[in-house]
Amino acid sequence: MKKKSIIELIVGEWNTKTIVAVAIGAALFGVLMVYGGVQVFTNTKLTTAMLIPVIVGALFGPVPALVACGVGNVLADLIGGWGFWFDWSIGNAVLGFFVGLLPVYGARIDEGIFNVKHAVIFAIIAVLANALAFGVITPIFTVLFYGGELTITFMQSLTGGASNVLVLTLLGIPLLFLLAKRYGGSKNLTKE
Amino acid sequence: MSKRIFINIVPGKTFLHKLSGKTKVGLFIVCIVYTIMSFDLRLLAPLMFLSLIAIVSLKPDWKVIIVLFIAIFLMNFFNIFLYWVVKPDIGSEWTGGTSTILYSFSSYYFVSLETLWYLLVRLFKMLTSFTVSMAFILSITPSELASGLHGLGVPYKICTVVSLAFRYIPDISRDYENIKVSMQARGVEMDLRKTPILKRLKQTIYILFPLIITSFDRIGNIANALDLRGYGLKKDRTYYAEVEPTLMDKLFRWSTLALFLFCLAWIVSRNIWEPATKMWFPFEV
Known part of the structure; x- marks a missing residue:
């Protein structure tokens, strides 16, 4: 198999399969964000939607995960009826990008490669990315788009970020092991 | 859950269904910008009214819509209640610093006129955004989108x-x-x-x-x-789904453009020149 360059890994191959995967990822992200969670704070949920960028990122790369999260969050706002919060859509998209970095540091889920080292890197990135996305990027856009309201935004960031880290580590890592086993099992042929 | 999610696959027969996709998407985006840009009840109320008319004209399945409305209202109400729990004086920084206390539970938890006004306008804003989205979802098909x-x-x-x-x-x-x-x-x-x-x-x-x-x-x-x-x-x-614009399409596109220019003027004059944390407050002393 041809070795891919790092830029190819980050952008992903935008063929039909990736487009469909991103679309389905976005739809799942939207629906799970509205129905698949428990509310922890005002407009903030412990949501299972965060599993979607894990899968899209693992199979297709970080930029597809970014698009899936961004579009998914806008769809969630559309069907959720809590108003449009583009600052959070951008924050989630950035988070999706970092969560989706899996193939870049060598975890190839579609070939069944995912071990404890990758899981540790994944967990560390999940914590840092939540801090960056909701602690820095979302507040910047909150000020730009909606003006002020930073106290509540930071409280939302803290609760939302903490619940995202919980979902990503407690559910995301087992899911990645499961998927790696599933894909690895069917592709154990070696080239002679 | 299954009852709550509904979209059109086949284009409907009412007036709004017949507009072209480009017209509807453009109008929707401008309406969303319009709802986001201000906390002004005088701007939000007409849009709420128009979008309710749009929903009625689309002849939806009322049983589903009413259940959905109640659910969304309760969820938003709970959200603004949490706002009050976190910051009981949140209204005064938006209305100009005063706070007229109507009833106080303790020195920290009180109900002030300003907070009440701010939270009610906020609830109204969320509901407006919801009715606009609803009208959009009901009127469009995926191909038109x-x-x-x-x-x-x-x-x-x-x-x-x-x-x-x-x-x-x-x-x-x-x-x-x-x-x-x-x-x-x-x-x-x-x-x-x-x-x-x-x-x-x-x-x-x-x-x-x-x-x-x-x-x-x-x-x-x-x-x-x-x-x-x-x-x-x-x-x-x-x-x-891309069709030649009809007379109605052209009319709607011109109005969308006018609304867009109004939004632009509002954002530049009210949100960029002045600090954005200001809202229209009729009971100012």
């Missing part, structure tokens, strides 16, 4: 992502119901009232993992179907 976005200059692959995702939402709710029923057939208790919350969370995962895996397994089928029809061969494409 794609062609509309493409008409506004979005690359067609992104249009496909958006419209396919929009179209896939009802399928997810159907899959969810199927998985739930088959889990129940295997003896897993799914009734919300009969299981404690932690067990319920665990059972949500029993539904979630199959749901995610079946959805991602379907990628191959959909991608093959698209490829077989020659998707993605050329740099650009046209849409079947």
Whole structure:
């Protein structure tokens, strides 16, 4: 198999399969964000939607995960009826990008490669990315788009970020092991 | 859940259904900018009124709509209540610093006129945004959404992502119901009232993992179907749903443009020149 360059890994191959995967990822992200969670704070949920960028990122790369999260969050706002919060859509998209970095540091889920080292890197990135996305990027856009309201935004960031880290580590890592086993099992042929 | 998610696949027959995709998408985007840009009841009320008229004119299934409205209202009400719990004096920084106390529980928790006004306007704003979204969802089909976005200059692959995702939402709710029923057939208790919350969370995962895996397994089928029809061969494409604008379309597009210019003027004069944390407050002393 041809070795891919790092830029190819980050952008992903935008063929039909990736487009469909991103679309389905976005739809799942939207629906799970509205129905698949428990509310922890005002407009903030412990949501299972965060599993979607894990899968899209693992199979297709970080930029597809970014698009899936961004579009998914806008769809969630559309069907959720809590108003449009583009600052959070951008924050989630950035988070999706970092969560989706899996193939870049060598975890190839579609070939069944995912071990404890990758899981540790994944967990560390999940914590840092939540801090960056909701602690820095979302507040910047909150000020730009909606003006002020930073106290509540930071409280939302803290609760939302903490619940995202919980979902990503407690559910995301087992899911990645499961998927790696599933894909690895069917592709154990070696080239002679 | 299945009753709550509904989209049109086939174009309807009413006036708004017949507008072209580009008109509807453009108007929707400008309306969303309009709701976001201010906390001014004088601006929000007309849009709320117009979007309610639009919903009525689209002749929806009222049983579903009313249940949805009540659910959304309660959710938003709970959200603004939490705002009050966190910051009881949140209104005064928006209305100009004063705070007229109507009733106080303790020195920290009090109900002031300013906070009440701010939270009510906020609730109204969320509901306006919801009615606009509702009118949009009820009036558009996935192909019109794609062609509309493409008409506004979005690359067609992104249009496909958006419209396919929009179209896939009802399928997810159907899959969810199927998985739930088959889990129940295997003896897993799914009734919300009969299981404690932690067990319920665990059972949500029993539904979630199959749901995610079946959805991602379907990628191959959909991608093959698209490829077989020659998707993605050329740099650009046209849409079947893209039609010549009628007189009504032109009228709506001009009004959209006018509204857009108004939004632009408002944002520049009110949000950029002055500090944005200001709202219209009729009871000012």
